[in-house]
Amino acid sequence: MRITVFGASGPTGRLLTEQALAAGHRVAAVTRRTGSFPLRHDHLEVVGADVLDPVAVDTAVEGRDAVLSTLGVPPGREPIRTYSQGVAHIIEAMARHRVRRLGVVSSSGVDPHPYPDAGFLFNRLLLPYVTRVAGRTLYADMRRMEALVRASDLDWTIVRPGGLYHLPAVTAYTVVEGHPDGRFTSRADLAASLLALLDGDRYVRRTVGVVTTADNPTLLRWLRHEALGTR
Ligand SMILES: NC(=O)c1ccc[n+]([C@@H]2O[C@H](COP(=O)([O-])OP(=O)(O)OC[C@H]3O[C@@H](n4cnc5c(N)ncnc54)[C@H](OP(=O)(O)O)[C@@H]3O)[C@@H](O)[C@H]2O)c1
Numbered sequence: 001m002r003i004t005v006f007g008a009s010g011p012t013g014r015l016l017t018e019q020a021l022a023a024g025h026r027v028a029a030v031t032r033r034t035g036s037f038p039l040r041h042d043h044l045e046v047v048g049a050d051v052l053d054p055v056a057v058d059t060a061v062e063g064r065d066a067v068l069s070t071l072g073v074p075p076g077r078e079p080i081r082t083y084s085q086g087v088a089h090i091i092e093a094m095a096r097h098r099v100r101r102l103g104v105v106s107s108s109g110v111d112p113h114p115y116p117d118a119g120f121l122f123n124r125l126l127l128p129y130v131t132r133v134a135g136r137t138l139y140a141d142m143r144r145m146e147a148l149v150r151a152s153d154l155d156w157t158i159v160r161p162g163g164l165y166h167l168p169a170v171t172a173y174t175v176v177e178g179h180p181d182g183r184f185t186s187r188a189d190l191a192a193s194l195l196a197l198l199d200g201d202r203y204v205r206r207t208v209g210v211v212t213t214a215d216n217p218t219l220l221r222w223l224r225h226e227a228l229g230t231r
Pocket residue numbers: 006007008009010011012013030031032033049050051052070071072073074082105106107108161162163164165187226
């Protein structure tokens with residue numbers, strides 16, 4: 001297949017690009033920083049585009065069979081629009097070029113719920129703080145993105161991972177409709193779950209969670225590596 005990957009230079013996007021190339025697909029990897037994109041392959045085209053630029057997005061989507069987005073921005077106090085505006089441009093371009101299959105990464109934080117294996121501190125303090133305070137503008141924009149995707153008549157799937165972490169290889173991850181119990185998702189598994197969407201229409205017009213149960217980090221380790229950026 002000919003696939004466009006948005007967010008291809010991020011840690012998940014790079015894994016997705018590698019996995020897609022290894023599976024024999026042709027990949028258009030979209031980044032704003034083409035010069036520093038680390039991968040090279042005969043079936044890889046590195047496309048420079050800001051998702052806030054509809055013309056650039058149109059070029060990145062034209063002539064493809066599917067679009068996968070691992071686009072992401074850090075949380076912050078300022079209003080965030082990248083997810084919703086970016087996806088709006090992607091949807092418009094896909095409709096224009098009759099590209100039907102879309103997979104987008106959102107987050108379990110969009111619809112938070114307590115986890116049975118997490119304690120009081122996580123469920124009643126950390127989770128509300130992350131989703132309603134520190135990540136308030138980010139999750140608000142992810143919700144706008146999800147609403148735009150659902151309102152489209154594309155063959156879409158919204159994929160909601162939990163806290164992302166690094167594992168060296170894909171594991172036996174689970175894909176769940178509704179609220180998953182697991183709190184973590186490895187980036188390799190997230191990438192694999194996105195690529196697997198292209199194998200059939202099982203999750204078309206569905207919102208799914210992806211959970212990794214192997215080698216989950218402790219909450220402290222995850223906070224140190226991911227939330228505080230000391231990886
Ligand atoms: N961290 C977590 O625990 C967690 C949990 C749940 C969900 N998520 C979500 O999972 C996804 C993947 O996360 P990640 O850590 O692998 O990636 P990421 O670092 O959040 O970002 C991926 C890429 O998005 C691109 N991007 C940002 N703004 C853009 C723009 N205006 N135009 C074009 N590209 C733009 C950037 O590439 P360039 O700068 O090269 O353009 C960046 O490398 C994100 O949506 C994230 O929000 C993360």
